[in-house]
Amino acid sequence: MLKIENLHVSVAGKEILKGISLEVNAGEVHAIMGPNGAGKSTLGNVLAGREGYEVTQGTIEFDGKPLLALEPEARAAAGMFLAFQYPVEIPGVNNTYFLRAALNAQRKQRGESELDSMQFLKRVREKLAVLHLKDELLHRAVNEGFSGGEKKRNEIFQMALLEPKLAILDETDSGLDIDALKMVADGVNAMRASERAFIVITHYQRLLDYIVPDVVHVLADGRIVESGDKSLAHRLEEQGYAWIAERKLAGAA
Amino acid sequence: MNAALLDSYGTGDAREREESWRYSKAALRALSQHDFIDADAQASVSASLRAQFEWPQSTGRRLVFVNGAYSQTCSDASLLDDALMIEQASDRRVVLTIGAAFDGVLHLVYANVPGMQPSRWQATSEIHVPAGNASLIEQHVGEAGADVLGAIMTDIHVSARAAVHVTTLSDLPDSASLYRRTQATVDDDACYAVAHAILGGRLQRFDLGVELVGAHSRFDSRGVFALRGRQHADVHLDVRHGARDTACDIVWRGVADQRSRGIFHGAITVAAGADGADAQLSNKNLLLSPHAEIDTQPVLEIYADEVKAAHGATVGQLDERALFYLRSRGLPLEAARGLLIGAFCRSVFAGLAQTDLRERIEALLDTRIPAGGAGA
Numbered sequence: 204m205l206k207i208e209n210l211h212v213s214v215a216g217k218e219i220l221k222g223i224s225l226e227v228n229a230g231e232v233h234a235i236m237g238p239n240g241a242g243k244s245t246l247g248n249v250l251a252g253r254e255g256y257e258v259t260q261g262t263i264e265f266d267g268k269p270l271l272a273l274e275p276e277a278r279a280a281a282g283m284f285l286a287f288q289y290p291v292e293i294p295g296v297n298n299t300y301f302l303r304a305a306l307n308a309q310r311k312q313r314g315e316s317e318l319d320s321m322q323f324l325k326r327v328r329e330k331l332a333v334l335h336l337k338d339e340l341l342h343r344a345v346n347e348g349f350s351g352g353e354k355k356r357n358e359i360f361q362m363a364l365l366e367p368k369l370a371i372l373d374e375t376d377s378g379l380d381i382d383a384l385k386m387v388a389d390g391v392n393a394m395r396a397s398e399r400a401f402i403v404i405t406h407y408q409r410l411l412d413y414i415v416p417d418v419v420h421v422l423a424d425g426r427i428v429e430s431g432d433k434s435l436a437h438r439l440e441e442q443g444y445a446w447i448a449e450r451k452l453a454g455a456a
Numbered sequence: 457m458n459a460a461l462l463d464s465y466g467t468g469d470a471r472e473r474e475e476s477w478r479y480s481k482a483a484l485r486a487l488s489q490h491d492f493i494d495a496d497a498q499a500s501v502s503a504s505l506r507a508q509f510e511w512p513q514s515t516g517r518r519l520v521f522v523n524g525a526y527s528q529t530c531s532d533a534s535l536l537d538d539a540l541m542i543e544q545a546s547d548r549r550v551v552l553t554i555g556a557a558f559d560g561v562l563h564l565v566y567a568n569v570p571g572m573q574p575s576r577w578q579a580t581s582e583i584h585v586p587a588g589n590a591s592l593i594e595q596h597v598g599e600a601g602a603d604v605l606g607a608i609m610t611d612i613h614v615s616a617r618a619a620v621h622v623t624t625l626s627d628l629p630d631s632a633s634l635y636r637r638t639q640a641t642v643d644d645d646a647c648y649a650v651a652h653a654i655l656g657g658r659l660q661r662f663d664l665g666v667e668l669v670g671a672h673s674r675f676d677s678r679g680v681f682a683l684r685g686r687q688h689a690d691v692h693l694d695v696r697h698g699a700r701d702t703a704c705d706i707v708w709r710g711v712a713d714q715r716s717r718g719i720f721h722g723a724i725t726v727a728a729g730a731d732g733a734d735a736q737l738s739n740k741n742l743l744l745s746p747h748a749e750i751d752t753q754p755v756l757e758i759y760a761d762e763v764k765a766a767h768g769a770t771v772g773q774l775d776e777r778a779l780f781y782l783r784s785r786g787l788p789l790e791a792a793r794g795l796l797i798g799a800f801c802r803s804v805f806a807g808l809a810q811t812d813l814r815e816r817i818e819a820l821l822d823t824r825i826p827a828g829g830a831g832a
Contacts, residue, residue, distance in 0.1 A: 251780075251784045252780075253784075276783045276784075276789065278784075285784055293781065293796070294803065295800065296796070301795070302785075304791065305786040306786070308787050308788060312786070344799075361785065365785065
């Protein structure tokens with residue numbers, strides 16, 4: 204589904220990703236862990252198409268097609284979804300209106316029929332229940348006045364509604380209490396399917412107790428320095444990222 | 457022509473007028489290249505132009521002025537009674553007295569109808585609100601064609617304990633230019649509340665002077681201009697707190713795309729002795745193109761003690777983070793821009809009590825908001 208080859212990315216002239224290769228197949232959950240500044244969020248942003256990230260080398264294929272030439276909205280329509288680390292507050296733009304416009308824009312792009320408001324609301328109600336979000340949030344402006352936990356749950360709610368092929372969760376667990384963490388994990392697990400893949404970016408192993416990954420990658424200083432199964436996450440938790448730094452030194456020597 | 461326009465447009469002495477037209481001098485000069493003839497007061501109003509102002513909500517309470525002159529045929533005054541006194545000194549001068557018993561909203565329409573060649577008109581009006589709570593809609597519309605230059609001088613007098621709410625909606629084709637000079641005086645415990653939407657037009661200049669002469673009088677102003685192409689709007693507010701415990705609250709937003717130009721000048725003066733005054737002014741602007749320009753000047757002059765005053769003005773661009781967020785969910789760039797610009801403008805009118813009017817302004821804003829050809 205996703206094939207990244209030798210990806211180099213610079214931000215404002217500084218190289219952040221230094222040759223990443225990663226293959227994610229449909230049905231898989233990949234976790235990307237690593238210390239601050241390793242380039243985890245950069246990877247998520249590059250995949251979603253944010254401006255300001257210069258790909259200096261390498262390729263990304265999504266569903267067999269080159270991804271990098273696509274605008275962010277075209278990537279969304281193709282099935283890419285990024286749950287933001289810092290969801291943006293957009294005063295004056297109604298949440299429901301925005302979501303329906305977004306969903307229908309995607310459907311239109313894919314040549315599917317648009318949902319009318321009844322069909323849309325039915326779908327909304329189903330998904331809200333899973334995330335224990337209040338109806339009332341729908342009538343507010345996008346993320347405006349939402350608590351930190353509500354913002355993150357709203358991201359997962361949007362994901363549930365938009366039903367992407369590949370969802371990237373950028374530190375969705377940060378700032379969540381244990382109950383909210385479980386709700387987020389429930390939301391994700393409910394969506395796990397053979398035709399859908401996830402990339403879960405996180406600092407901590409805790410989230411991975413609830414969303415059990417197929418593969419864990421450790422990203423440090425712009426490179427994937429280690430990949431393994433879920434036990435790798437536990438080892439990181441016990442030994443810390445310093446252990447990785449040592450391995451990196453060993454690798455360089 | 458240029459000098460003559462400046463003489464009749466604007467207040468103060470020659471130097472003050474010159475200064476206040478600083479940013480619009482070139483636009484005015486371009487306009488004065490035309491040889492204007494007097495606009496036809498009898499010009500016929502097309503069905504499409506009528507459709508712009510024949511709102512079901514204002515049936516029976518609508519006064520229409522064609523090229524500045526009162527038009528009996530276009531107006532619909534069937535529901536107006538003695539509570540509204542209309543005194544017509546000439547066909548381009550009207551005096552309205554809105555009594556306390558006046559019910560509903562009075563709809564004033566100024567229609568600009570072009571002739572074969574550039575034409576101009578000038579009208580004056582006086583509005584008195586001796587008591588009660590009056591609501592007015594002042595609408596400016598126009599047909600595209602040869603240039604039309606209109607000028608309206610309005611005096612508004614809000615008597616003690618009265619309140620008047622005025623919503624002005626000026627949506628003009630690029631061939632129409634409009635100069636409006638409104639002077640309001642507000643007596644003890646009276647309130648003058650206005651909301652303005654300025655859309656389109658070749659040159660729109662709006663001078664609003666407010667004298668808070670009565671103790672505890674209040675002025676509220678909400679406004680937006682949304683411009684594109686080579687449209688030019690120039691707004692000058694001049695509020696003078698002349699009595700104790702007076703208040704003003706001014707919130708304006710501006711949007712300029714393509715090669716348009718917007719000017720906002722908001723001056724508040726608190727005179728000596730006007731203690732307890734509360735003056736608030738906020739002006740935020742969005743610049744959508746490198747070729748557009750917005751100039752904003754908040755001016756605060758305080759000669760009294762014990763005054764609460766705050767003013768702020770910004771010119772910025774669309775929030776890239778918000779734009780990316782919307783696009784990452786599948787909204788095309790233009791739709792995402794439109795959504796953000798619309799939200800920016802609409803926020804000003806959020807508090808407008810008349811829901812149908814707010815919706816009408818919002819719908820108009822949506823059609824006038826620069827969406828396509830970003831920054832072209």
